[in-house]
Amino acid sequence: MERIERIHALHRILTASRYPVTVQRLQQELECSRATVYRDLAYLRDYLMAPVIGNGEAGFRYDANEGDRFELPGLWLSSDELHALLAAQQLLARSGGGMLSTALAPLQQRVEKLLDEHAGGRRMPVERVRVVPHRTRRLDEAAFRVVATSVLDRRRLAFEYRARSTDEATRRNVSPQRLTHYRDNWYLDAWDHDRDALRSFAVDRISGARLLEEAARDETDEQLDRHLASSYGIFSGEPKGWATIVFSAKAARWVADEHWHSQQQGRFLPDGRYELKVPYSNGRELLMDVLHYGADAQILEPPVLREQARALLSLALSQYDR
Template sequence: MDKIERITALHRILQAARYPVTVKRLQEELGCSRATVYRDLAYLRDALMAPIEGDGEAGFRYQAGENERFELPGLWLSSEELYALLAAQQLLVRTGGGVLSGALAPLQKRIEGLLADHASVSQWPVERVRVIPHRGRKLDEASFRVVATTVLERRQLGFEYRARSTDERTRRLVSPQRITHYRDNWYLDAWDHERNALRSFAVDRIGQARALDAAATDVPDDQLNQHLASSYGIFSGEPKGWATIVFSAKAARWVADEQWHSRQQGRYLADGRYELKLPYSVSRELLMDILHYGADAEIVEPAVLREQAKSLLELALSNYARG
């Protein structure tokens, strides 16, 4: 049992005790030496301001009436919980392109301090948590802050949006609903007032963002989930159909363990291949993921999706036909 776990256990013992608890019993409960019990009692009383009374002969307890009121200060976690929290914090910082590092810096210092305290080291080796961003796009921190602020404060948002597919610039007035981190990039899910519909926007394509005083219109959670999670990919919308893809026996070893969509249906075929079915609305992202597997993936249904994949492959092949 490490120091943090002992202090937590000691607090619970004293909090529940109606009578003074002897040092011998504390040794047995905590599995430590007599000297360690006294050090932990002193730490609990002097550093954490616990209302401890008593002595080594009669035993120790919390002062009458204080045992139910006193609680350990916040962020009092076990070593395993701290390790996991630190790893998650590093993930957020390193995949957010630096956007969140400033806001999370105080939390990082607090976690590292607690780890160093109970592990008896001066500095925790956070460099041993390795996160490699993949295809993350450059993000304007000012725009990100405005977007995040309007999401959390429930205010309307105005901005200029430059669509990646057409490069067209449009002015948008939206009620932000959620901000989503998806495949190393940030997206805004919002109610578009001019189009009177839910839309998803890549935050890196948002410019001249300004928070407005008007309150945001809230879309019910069930409507959001139905629209944003019902089909494949970040730009989902209502499903237009189901796609059936068959993967080779070799690719099946990967695909069978992958979660492409919450409503997906998968099964092994008799010859070792793997069949995957899932709903989709906008085909472009699904096609990109299927083509990623090259000759190890074949679209069976629907016919229109199969033809789209065939056309993309023919165009790609034509690039190598010249010269």
């Protein structure tokens, strides 16, 4: 019996029982271990807010004053779980007509069945919940397949890369490490053999991708995390310092609930503004996110990042003086 079936069965048992139900009886009816019974009771009480009372000796029941009013919620997925299921469902739906459509059909049916089960047995109108891509870039599917193959087959990869920052085209010979999906776009984390360093490449800027016969060099997870995930955003590396940004009281209502970095530090100031500190290596992406808030954000530290923001704002303002 799957967990969702056990929870529904447990709810029915407790609803129908006038007296406490022993753990032994719950084990028999739910066909599970004693530890599983306790986990399901805790989930029902703590996560679904059911009025479960009792203990392992006397048994468990619903509080007589609240049990009649309690119902299992129609949807009890977390936001991350719902997003993952809906994203998978909509992605599978968009793949129709391709070579994967037949192979993935059972998976799509399973996802839709799972969504329906979590809706309390009713059909979930998934069309009323949307997963909207944001700033998705055009991607060469042929290049993506070669890149993904190199990552999974652990083979070196050669390609031409045209960086957006310089528009310069260079040939790269790399050992792929990870394929990362970030902000609706794909990036390749790889060891660049010509530069003898770890680099991240936007897959949509890769062309002429070609698998090589040599096996890829493997970097440790610790080294990859330290270099690629320890600082702010996809343009990461060893942190060079911390940035301090102060947001207006108006913007604070948004920023205080946002996750910018795993090591971020935030606090409300006495006047209602919000101070956020994040580690960073390359300031490009951090500046883009800060400038997104316009006049509601101000970089205080470090001075060099503050000056870069001032220069960008001055340049933007000059576009309106013509």
